[in-house]
Amino acid sequence: MQTTGDVQQQVDALYAQAEVAGQRYDGAREQERALLRRAVLLQQHIAEEQQQVNTLAATVGSLASAEYRQGGGMDPLMQLMFNADPQDYLERATHADQADASAALSLQDLRGIQRRLTQDRAEALTQLSALELLQQTIAGSKAEAQRRLGAAQALLGSLNDQQRATIQQAESDAAGAAAQAAGEALPPDQGPASDRAAAALAAARGELGKPYVYGATGPGAFDCSGLMYWSWHHAGVSLPRTSQGQAYAGQRIPLSRARPGDLVIYYGDMHHVGMYAGNGMVIHAPYPGARVRYERVDDMPVAAVVRPA
Template identity: 70%
Template sequence: MQVASHRRGKPVGPSVLSRAAITVAAATAAMLTASGGADALPGPSGGGAGPGAGSGSPEDVRRQVDALYAQAEAAGQRADSAQEQERALLHKAALLQQELAEEQERANVLADRLGAMASAEYQRGGGMDPVVQLLFSAHPGDYLSRAASLAEADSRTGDELERLHAVERELQQGRVEALQQYAELEQLRRSIAAGKAEAQRRLGRAQALLGTLTAGQRDQLQQQEDAAAQLAAQAAGAALPPGEGPASAGAALALAAARSAVGMPYVYGATGPGAFDCSGLMYWAWRHGGVALPRTSQEQAFAGRRVPLSEARPGDLVIYYGDMHHVGMYAGNGMIIHAPYPGARVRYESVRDMPAVAVVRV
């Protein structure tokens, strides 16, 4: 049974974070994960503890499950980022392959032209001058590097040969670049697989923790979550105070799209229309508002102008946690719409239920 989680953090307003500070925070989180530090769950006093640590009360289990959900979502966002890089690199590699094919065609044309010139030279009975003989050399590049100049050849033959040599150099450089791109692609694919595996591992641990509760305790947690979600939906649906509506027509359209997604399931890497992850929901909703946002929550944190949480307007992006691994859309009246975590559905929640670090007006 999937028990929902409040994921409540200390209510804080947005802090002014520099790109450098955010990069350090994200890198630190990644290092902790790689070293096993992020596997340590917070115990009752805030220290590390494994599954089943602490009192084992429903609140204690929920707190540990919250930490695992947050870590799983952070891993999912890293996988999303790697997938975006993979798509960009695949596009770049396709363009490079096209360029290589065009360069190869140029080389073939030049070689054919020089072959015809060599044949004509031979048929005239004059033999072949030293430059034309390069056509039949196993390593014409070596010959050219040793030649002081092309003065011994007629101008037309020398120019053609130099063009061929230049094209061959470009082809060689292109092949080296292609090999580097394929190596980078392989590294990105390993990163994607690792991120997804890490997310699934943490979700499995969360489910194991929830399994330590009795059916009655799980039902109680679910009832609390359902009641909170209902209250949040009622608050979000109330009339907005004058002057506190969406800041633009695009924001109004994005908000309407996000509202239409309430109840849809969370799925890693999904961008709608039937399922979403947290940043995928923002990406999809703002496409309806006429804006192509970046794909991940970390990138979306820099997709517009920062405003204080106290001045948030419906449609604004609210970025959460120090490594910015979660994002929701402000819906007005102190509520957000977001895709919380796997197993949950898109829903309304208080804007202060998690630690907000930035509000972005697109």
Template identity: 50%
Template sequence: MAVHRRSPLPGAFARALVLTAAATTALGVATGGAAQAAPGTPDGPSNRKDVKAQVEQLYDEAEQASEKYNAALDVQQRLQHETGTLQQQVAVAQGELNELRGDLATVAGAEYRGGGMAQTVQLMLSTDPEGYLSKARSLDQAAERQNETLHEVVARQRRLDQRRTEASMKLSELEETRRALAESKQQIQQRLAKAQRLLNSLGAGERARMVAQDAREAEQRATRGTDRLDLGTAPPASERGAAALAAAVRMIGSPYVYGSAGPRAFDCSGLMYWSWRQAGVTLPRTSQAQAYAGQRVSISDARPGDLVIFYRDRHHVGMYAGGGVIVHAPYPGAKVRYESVNAMPVAEVIRL
């Protein structure tokens, strides 16, 4: 990987001051009066530090809820497809069963009208015994087919009942998933709204100092205090890994929006999903599921294109870019950027 010239890496909270409202609006968050809140206590380092820590915690909790939301959304889409398929199968099976029952009713009516006379008596009274015997053999064959049809009706009824039970269970599961979606969305909205209120509580001077501090810290993490962003020379693990990384790098500067997977905005797992799609690979949608999408390797063996999963509960993911640096979508209101792999606790590295 070629060495890249350093580019400005403004911090998440610098951008959050400007863009958090837009990010929350995407999920229907009404910050309302909070956006007009009066400045809080006078400028002071302790207040700025406290607000920053609280906002970081709220964004972290919102991201955890967001990954739960993404997982529930995936389940909902799968269940909707499966439920639709089952309901279609039930409708087709019911039509076939009705047709078979109609055939049985026709045969039963014909037998009733025939009077049920014993074959021996009918043979004695027949003016054409040979013709009657031929018809009798046909009747036996028809009776055999009727018996087979009856067994088929019973079997189809059982399968139909099973499909109806499966469809009912899927519908119940779908309803539970919808409740989980609503709960996760509410958690995201609450945390984003609280973070916005905290940011609005700062005075203009305090916000400016927090912006400058966060920008310096982000730059130092990515460049190790130098004036260049060094991604090293390690080659990607595969051609597809190189293509996925190139796609992710092209998205640097795109905004972070919860639940988004491109092409204009992303959350953390959405960026990985979209980037690998550009390389011809379909990943699971959430960071937790992406942690099982490939082969696990050690962080010391990480190569460009590998997924880096963060935190014990795996609620954040980035893509290794080389030289101890990842590219990821970091926070609400922030933009896709380079970041030091050591900025967050690494859970595992996944090679696809």
């Protein structure tokens, strides 16, 4: 029979795996939103270019037909299309006959817009393929996170009432001790490094007790990077959405020089993040089923400390 400690260790590992999948989900969703915005703008551009093509094609056709009827010669549109040196034809047409020049110049514009239209349509197809791959990543990451969370809940469900109460009490005691330590007064030189950091810290503190929900950025719930995104947004700073992105969102500093408001990135793959709160504590959204709380900064392996600009 597994001990409470064995189950807790396995549950912690499953929560970590779920969070990795959750951060992958967050990152893919962020990319999806950016790609959709670009796709909308590109489609608008394509529609405008198509309208220009239609207008210029009608203009070129009218000019070329009129010139052909008047002169009986080769349609200038055809002359330009078959000319080995279109620029030479344009120069001669400009001096020879204004109608020829107008048709030629309109055709030159038409060709340029058609090239851009072809390029933009190819780019739109590329974006569509990228979007389909992103949506597969989103679906896969969500399903993986749900599998890991389900396995963790099943393990916890295998405990008896007394064992579950023991785990909950241990977490409650640890959270209470961390909150008490974090609430101790800080020396002036160990406070937030800037007014923005102070504002971000105040925002994070205001969310203590809110539940962890992966993919959430508030106000009712948060995942780890969502809490950092929310808090620094209230300080006027736009952070990347994921913990991996946030790991490169400012100046890297040693943990020994951490100040309240700094981001503390955890684990080698940087799948978790918290906010340094002073006195060796962080505020973070730990894992599903838990709530935003204080914890000792070194309770997890620190990968980096980042001070947002």
